[in-house]
Amino acid sequence: MLNAESLNVTQNLTASSGKQSVAEGDSSEVESSESDDESTQTPQQKNYTLGGSLSEVINPDEEGCMCMKYEIYCQQPSDDHHYFKNARKFCKSRSFTKGLRGQLVVIRNKRSDRILRKFIKDNKLHRAPCTTNKGFWIGLDALRQDNLFIWSNNFPTCGYRNWAPNQPDYDGKNNKRCVQLSYKRGDNGKWSDEYCDSQPKGFICEIPGSYVKHFDENCMCMLYEFYCQQPDDDHPYYANAEAYCNTRFVQNGGPRGRLAVLRKSVVDLKIREFIMYNNLDGPPCITKFGFWIGLEDTLNEDEFIWSDGESHCQDDYRNWAPGEPNNNTKKK
Incomplete structure (x- = not known):
């Protein structure tokens, strides 16, 4: 990748x-x-x-x-x-x-x-x-x-x-x-x-x-890596992206990576700003106009779970596009 x-x-x-x-x-x-x-x-x-x-x-x-x-x-x-x-x-x-x-x-x-x-x-x-x-x-x-x-x-x-x-x-x-x-x-x-x-x-x-205001009390230092579009033959796309992220780590023997969890509005905003600022939202980086994140409902339809195992609850931060989720696919 x-x-x-x-x-x-x-x-x-x-x-x-x-x-x-x-x-x-x-x-x-x-x-x-x-x-x-x-x-x-x-x-x-x-x-x-x-x-x-x-x-x-x-x-x-x-x-x-x-x-x-x-x-x-x-x-x-x-x-x-x-x-x-x-x-x-x-x-x-x-x-x-x-x-x-x-x-x-x-x-x-x-x-x-x-x-x-x-x-x-x-x-x-x-x-x-x-x-x-x-x-x-x-x-x-x-x-x-x-x-x-x-x-x-x-x-x-x-x-x-x-x-x-x-x-x-x-x-x-x-x-x-x-x-x-x-x-x-x-x-x-x-x-x-x-x-x-x-x-x-x-x-x-x-x-x-990055300086982050009003974050959580734990203040964990997290590295986000942005990968451009997968090859056309990289089936199954979401599962392979998830598997690749699981191979990534900052420290030998430390926690493994995962597809991004966007549970905080400040993280979501910074990630979207970073994509736009670096022109990653279009060619040559991507042509399908999207980046996988760690949110899916493959176990139970319409019950979205983050890649850290936590549920995407009604009271949690969310930033769905208009009309979403519409269940056209099982992973978003």
Whole structure:
């Protein structure tokens, strides 16, 4: 099947590990305009090795939540000079939702810090072959103002902090302006400042997904994959689409995928907006003008059941077209 696009919305933690090479600009959307003192174009002719990725739900305000994807990259090549700035440029090229680009990670609270350090330790990313210089760049630096460390999102470090003992030791003169998760003896991933260009490091990107307001209290992070029209000989169509989705998963050993459950109006709206925005509602993606979702009445006629086993009840959210369901087919 042809994967047309994918969309992450917030619906909690998903993770995957396993090293793979990611070339600069290898993302669903690359911003080319300048929003600060440097272009978002990535360092030329550089490949970085992805050590692993995971997602976390964060709460930017009291009304909603956001799915944040973290990508943890192994040590930069030794000839990748301007190490910190090149890592920052690369993260800005990463995105998985149109219009939202990545940045070097902002560690907002103890929970996020613990999740990242645990993932690095569990997957042994703080050791060779992933890293030998015992550190991962994060989005905190004093490059913009002496003696003031500022995050990638332009907020100062006035909230949560986790500095290693005797850190930071930048004094305005020694030029140790960039911050890493340090894995030097005894630091265990706590923060320390470092010379920005002295050594290649690993680095951590954060890439925001969709922001969802008034969602449910569980805030599960869900990945939606949109597939274009099945081949004409892919009989039976619905059953094969359902079987294929059941093979998909985000994390090895984690929950299997399914045809989409649209139990919330906000999810239904985002999916329809995504299809229209990416021109997936017509050729060349589809010619039959429809996408299967996980709702069917094959067990009992007119009793529609979602692919997660829950009934499509009268009081539930529904968005049938006029005159539907009309039972022309048993699956819709």
